[in-house]
Amino acid sequence: QIQLVQSGPELKKPGESVKISCKASGYTFTDYAMHWVKQAPGKGLKWMGWINTYTGKPTYADDFKGRFVFSLEASASTANLQISNLKNEDTATYFCARSEMYTWGQGASVTVSS
Amino acid sequence: DIVMTQAPLSVSVTPGESASISCRSSKSLLHSNGITYVYWYLQKPGKSPQLLIYRMSNLASGVPDRFSGSGSETDFTLKISRVEAEDVGIYYCGQLLENPLTFGSGTKLEIK
Numbered sequence: 001q002i003q004l005v006q007s008g009p010e011l012k013k014p015g016e017s018v019k020i021s022c023k024a025s026g027y028t029f030t031d032y033a034m035h036w037v038k039q040a041p042g043k044g045l046k047w048m049g050w051i052n053t054y055t056g057k058p059t060y061a062d063d064f065k066g067r068f069v070f071s072l073e074a075s076a077s078t079a080n081l082q083i084s085n086l087k088n089e090d091t092a093t094y095f096c097a098r099s100e101m102y103t104w105g106q107g108a109s110v111t112v113s114s
Numbered sequence: 115d116i117v118m119t120q121a122p123l124s125v126s127v128t129p130g131e132s133a134s135i136s137c138r139s140s141k142s143l144l145h146s147n148g149i150t151y152v153y154w155y156l157q158k159p160g161k162s163p164q165l166l167i168y169r170m171s172n173l174a175s176g177v178p179d180r181f182s183g184s185g186s187e188t189d190f191t192l193k194i195s196r197v198e199a200e201d202v203g204i205y206y207c208g209q210l211l212e213n214p215l216t217f218g219s220g221t222k223l224e225i226k
Contacts, residue, residue: 035215045155045163045206047215061214095162100210101153102174104162 002026004096004105011111017084020108022096029077030054032099036070036081039107040092048094051079086112116141116209120218127197128226135192135221137207142187143170151211154183154192157220158203166205167192199225 036048049060051070058070093107117140154167167183208217
């Protein structure tokens with residue numbers, strides 16, 4: 001069956017970086033786009049952007065340009081989200097979701113605290 | 115950006131009764147290909163969102179047929195017939211017509 005399995009929780013200090021992975025299985029990875037969605041504690045869903053898993057081209061929502069990088073390890077059917085220069089407001093759960101957001105990962109929690 | 119406005123903020127339903135959630139978009143979600151790109155998701159407590167309805171009225175695989183979606187170009191409704199205890203959570207509408215993709219603020223469904 002189609003699955004997206006994300007990496008585990010992270011506790012980071014302001015200014016550090018974090019890399020979250022999303023490993024896909026049950027389908028051909030490069031056939032479907034991958035989206036990233038942020039959910040701050042107690043808040044709603046915010047779309048961060050998507051990556052074309054065939055070409056590797058990322059598209060970022062305006063609020064996520066600069067410190068956020070989407071990348072791929074296509075041979076491992078894995079999409080990654082890297083956040084640099086972490087800020088307190090990056091504390092959230094980050095979800096990957098396959099094209100049309102039909103399938104979601106379980107979420108990866110990132111806590112930024114000094 | 116397309117703004118998605120949901121109502122109500124919360125709804126309390128007796129098991130076995132029906133519930134409706136509304137969503138309005140600030141722009142038509144009808145594409146020239148005839149597809150209306152509105153989606154409905156349910157986020158159960160402590161879980162990731164799950165797709166219920168795609169392209170306005172199509173039931174996602176494995177979703178009970180108690181759920182249905184309808185609407186026009188800018189006004190949409192998710193209806194849940196015969197609500198069950200397992201339906202509790204936050205319901206989100208979302209538009210996948212154009213970037214940036216946007217979601218409504220959510221409707222919390224509780225059981226009386």
